[in-house]
Amino acid sequence: LVKTHLKKPLSPEKLGLLVELVGAIPLRSLYQEINALAGHPDKEIRIKVARTLGKLLLPESVQTLVSLAADAAWEVQAQAVKSLGKLRDRDTLDILTGSLFSPFWYVRYNAGYGLGEMGEEGIRRLKKVAAQQEDRYAKDMSVMVLNDLIYSSEAA
Numbered sequence: 001l002v003k004t005h006l007k008k009p010l011s012p013e014k015l016g017l018l019v020e021l022v023g024a025i026p027l028r029s030l031y032q033e034i035n036a037l038a039g040h041p042d043k044e045i046r047i048k049v050a051r052t053l054g055k056l057l058l059p060e061s062v063q064t065l066v067s068l069a070a071d072a073a074w075e076v077q078a079q080a081v082k083s084l085g086k087l088r089d090r091d092t093l094d095i096l097t098g099s100l101f102s103p104f105w106y107v108r109y110n111a112g113y114g115l116g117e118m119g120e121e122g123i124r125r126l127k128k129v130a131a132q133q134e135d136r137y138a139k140d141m142s143v144m145v146l147n148d149l150i151y152s153s154e155a156a
Contacts, residue, residue, distance in 0.1 A: 006033045012042045019045065023052030031058055038064045046076045054083025062089050069095055074104040081107060085114020093118060097125045100138040108138065112145035123149070 006018055019037060022030045034056070037049050050068045053061040065087070068080035081099045084092045096118070099111035115122035123146070130142035 002027065003030055003033060006030065006037075012045055015040075015042075016044055016048050019048040019052050023048075023055035026052075026056050028056050028058060031056060031060065035061070035064050038068060043073045043076060046071060046073070047079050050076060050079035050083050054079075054086045057087060059087070059089065062087060062092060066092065066095060069099065074102070074107055077102065078104065078106040078110050081114050082110035085110065085117045088118055090118070090121065093121060093125060096122070097129065100129050100141055101135050105137075108141040112141045116145050116149050 002018055002021060006015070006022075010018070015037070019034060021027075022034055034049055034052050037045055040046055040049070046068060050065060053065055062084070065080045065084050068076050069084060071077050071080065077099070081096055084096060093115070096111045096114045099107050100115075102108050102111070112126065115126050118125075126142045126146050129138050130146060132139060
């Protein structure tokens with residue numbers, strides 16, 4: 001039923017609800033339909049596609065999320081890098097690291113925590129960015145994420 005409705009011309013609000021539903025359940029069998037919406041002209045749909053792909057946790061989502069991480073809208077970028085972190089694909093380490101240098105706080109924030117989820121290599125990259133002096137905002141975000149990871153591991 002959801003698949004049928006995803007193919008119909010719907011308002012962005014209704015289409016967005018269906019995309020969110022696919023991620024909430026998660027309906028991995030509808031990956032192709034969700035992936036096809038990544039180029040939708042409505043920014044809110046692209047945000048929801050990026051979020052849903054992060055919830056479906058399918059390796060084939062990486063390329064779409066990489067494209068969305070370069071979207072013109074920073075809100076889409078932020079959600080795409082967050083989902084890339086959840087997928088933990090080592091091939092996206094450069095994208096997450098580069099996103100720490102974004103002019104947009106939420107993109108940097110999600111990239112930092114995405115790197116934190118990548119394990120040892122992600123932590124190593126956070127430390128490298130924290131040690132650089134060229135971009136103080138990237139440095140500050142890396143330090144914040146590293147401190148948060150240290151304190152949360154000590155509490156556990």
